[in-house]
Amino acid sequence: xxxxxxxxxxxxxxxxxxxxxxxxxxxxxxxxxxxxxxxxxxxxxxxxxxxxxxxxxxxxxxxxxxxxxxxxxxxxxxxxxxxxxxxxxxxxxxxxxxxxxxxxxxxxxxxxxxxxxxxxxxxxxxxxxxxxxxxxxxxxxxxxxxxxxxxxxxxxxxxxxxxxxxxxxxxxxxxxxxxxxxxxxxxxxxxxxxxxxxxxx
Amino acid sequence: xxxxxxxxxxxxxxxxxxxxxxxxxxxxxxxxxxxxxxxxxxxxxxxxxxxxxxxxxxxxxxxxxxxxxxxxxxxxxxxxxxxxxxxxxxxxxxxxxxxxxxxxxxxxxxxxxxxxxxxxxxxxxxxxxxxxxxxxxxxxxxxxxxxxxxxxxxxxxxxxxxxxxxxxxxxxxxxxxxxxxxxxxxxxxxxxxxxxxxxxxxxxxxxxxxxxxxxxxxxxxxxxxxxxxxxxxxxxxxxxxxxxxxxxxxxxxxxxxxxxxxxxxxxxxxxxxxxxxxxxxxxxxxxxxxxxxxxxxxxxxxxxxxxxxxxxxxxxxxxxxxxxxxxxxxxxxxxxxxxxxxx
Numbered sequence: 371x372x373x374x375x376x377x378x379x380x381x382x383x384x385x386x387x388x389x390x391x392x393x394x395x396x397x398x399x400x401x402x403x404x405x406x407x408x409x410x411x412x413x414x415x416x417x418x419x420x421x422x423x424x425x426x427x428x429x430x431x432x433x434x435x436x437x438x439x440x441x442x443x444x445x446x447x448x449x450x451x452x453x454x455x456x457x458x459x460x461x462x463x464x465x466x467x468x469x470x471x472x473x474x475x476x477x478x479x480x481x482x483x484x485x486x487x488x489x490x491x492x493x494x495x496x497x498x499x500x501x502x503x504x505x506x507x508x509x510x511x512x513x514x515x516x517x518x519x520x521x522x523x524x525x526x527x528x529x530x531x532x533x534x535x536x537x538x539x540x541x542x543x544x545x546x547x548x549x550x551x552x553x554x555x556x557x558x559x560x561x562x563x564x565x566x567x568x569x570x571x
Numbered sequence: 572x573x574x575x576x577x578x579x580x581x582x583x584x585x586x587x588x589x590x591x592x593x594x595x596x597x598x599x600x601x602x603x604x605x606x607x608x609x610x611x612x613x614x615x616x617x618x619x620x621x622x623x624x625x626x627x628x629x630x631x632x633x634x635x636x637x638x639x640x641x642x643x644x645x646x647x648x649x650x651x652x653x654x655x656x657x658x659x660x661x662x663x664x665x666x667x668x669x670x671x672x673x674x675x676x677x678x679x680x681x682x683x684x685x686x687x688x689x690x691x692x693x694x695x696x697x698x699x700x701x702x703x704x705x706x707x708x709x710x711x712x713x714x715x716x717x718x719x720x721x722x723x724x725x726x727x728x729x730x731x732x733x734x735x736x737x738x739x740x741x742x743x744x745x746x747x748x749x750x751x752x753x754x755x756x757x758x759x760x761x762x763x764x765x766x767x768x769x770x771x772x773x774x775x776x777x778x779x780x781x782x783x784x785x786x787x788x789x790x791x792x793x794x795x796x797x798x799x800x801x802x803x804x805x806x807x808x809x810x811x812x813x814x815x816x817x818x819x820x821x822x823x824x825x826x827x828x829x830x831x832x833x834x835x836x837x838x839x840x841x842x843x844x845x846x847x848x849x850x851x852x853x854x855x856x857x858x859x860x861x862x863x864x865x866x867x868x869x870x871x872x873x874x875x876x877x878x879x880x881x882x883x884x885x886x887x888x889x890x891x892x893x894x895x896x897x898x899x900x901x902x903x904x905x906x907x908x909x910x911x912x913x914x
Contacts, residue, residue, distance in 0.1 A: 542735070545736045545737050546735060546736060546737065547669075547707065547710075547732075547735060547736055547737045547738070549706040549707070550705065550706055550707070550708055551702065551705035551706040552706070554705070556705065563679070563680055563684055
């Protein structure tokens with residue numbers, strides 16, 4: 371995460387908040403080091419599950435939960451874990467939370483579990499933090515919510531274009547022409563050039 | 572160019588009088604018979620469709636060019652050519668708003684993402700069509716009959732669909748294209764109907780005869796590389812002749828394969844795009860063989876009745892690899908030194 375910090379010219383509300391190290395740890399995941407838009411991490415679930423807002427929100431919140439919980443636990447245990455089994459222990463801890471959320475989703479909604487598929491189990495491929503407990507929690511929360519935010523943007527756009535609905539509620543009426551490609555996995559690549567040209571015009 | 576200032580630049584200093592805009596203009600001119608025939612057979616709707624895609628392409632090119640580089644090359648006819656080619660690959664009753672979206676995507680996604688004129692990896696018109704095919708699969712395979720009475724006074728209703736709404740379900744008889752008729756119903760079409768365009772299909776693909784004339788004109792003027800259409804059509808002809816001789820019932824005749832669908836238009840006008848085809852002669856032969864092979868594979872064993880678009884896009888994707896792996900003569904170097912200087 372060696373992204374150079376730019377000095378803000380005008381100190382606004384968010385910048386003054388961000389000057390405190392703890393809030394900065396939180397804010398950076400939301401925007402400046404957003405896992406999807408800036409770091410381009412986790413593109414596989416991004417392409418696969420953002421075909422509707424429901425899926426995107428569920429995936430993002432599940433990831434946020436796992437990140438916060440595992441970051442907290444790992445940073446509290448970091449002084450007790452021997453170096454030799456560090457990665458194995460981390461994965462064990464993360465996998466515990468992933469299994470927890472996996473069963474949780476399966477218990478609440480089978481159809482949601484089916485559409486998210488293997489990508490819930492793949493949350494286990496996250497990273498562990500070496501900071502103190504408080505900072506790790508904030509980092510996990512920021513990253514998780516940033517991921518949720520990015521997925522929700524893509525999910526909303528793709529569901530509106532590809533299905534004419536939002537959260538399964540039709541918003542354009544029955545005569546709307548669906549853009550079928552937007553809800554196919556390939557449609558996940560399309561919002562980025564659209565956004566690029568939108569910004570240019 | 573009437574520059575009075577001293578210009579310092581690297582070689583080549585000698586220029587052929589044929590500039591980009593001359594070539595593009597001639598390609599557009601050679602398409603005029605094809606467009607005229609499309610308007611003759613599908614009526615006023617075809618004219619509207621061609622105008623719409625061309626306007627979309629030119630407008631997008633103008634906007635993006637002005638913003639991105641501060642330099643306009645709108646006068647070089649390349650956007651017009653993309654718009655015309657895109658329209659010629661669409662079915663006659665295609666909703667105009669979708670055609671407009673397709674034109675915008677062709678220029679934006681097919682050309683400007685890669686850096687504008689001369690940088691595109693794929694043929695922009697085909698990128699636009701591929702996107703339309705993926706986004707609106709039903710509308711793009713809804714064909715209308717050719718030579719309908721009253722085609723010059725009435726617009727096909729589905730063309731004038733309100734933007735972002737589903738096309739109006741036409742009560743007119745929808746005509747199957749020769750390829751889909753063969754694929755799904757095993758009905759062959761008469762060869763003279765195919766060659767002279769009395770079949771249903773996309774705007775520009777029906778009259779193979781006029782496309783060949785345009786291609787021969789451009790080939791004689793050296794504005795397209797004759798090896799590409801010859802290679803593609805030769806591959807398709809050879810492969811289908813073998814198949815046809817082995818089992819004339821299951822496989823279509825080579826004449827039908829050559830003159831139906833978008834093969835002629837694709838081989839003459841799309842695969843020959845100077846930017847997205849390979850540079851070396853050997854590369855060009857491999858490129859055209861691969862496209863021809865893919866056309867036969869997709870048409871005969873694939874799920875879709877027509878595969879020229881995907882075949883050419885795949886060939887375009889192959890072109891940079893062919894250029895990298897096959898040494899080609901670099902302009903202004905003797906053949907002895909060029910391999911040394913290639914790296």
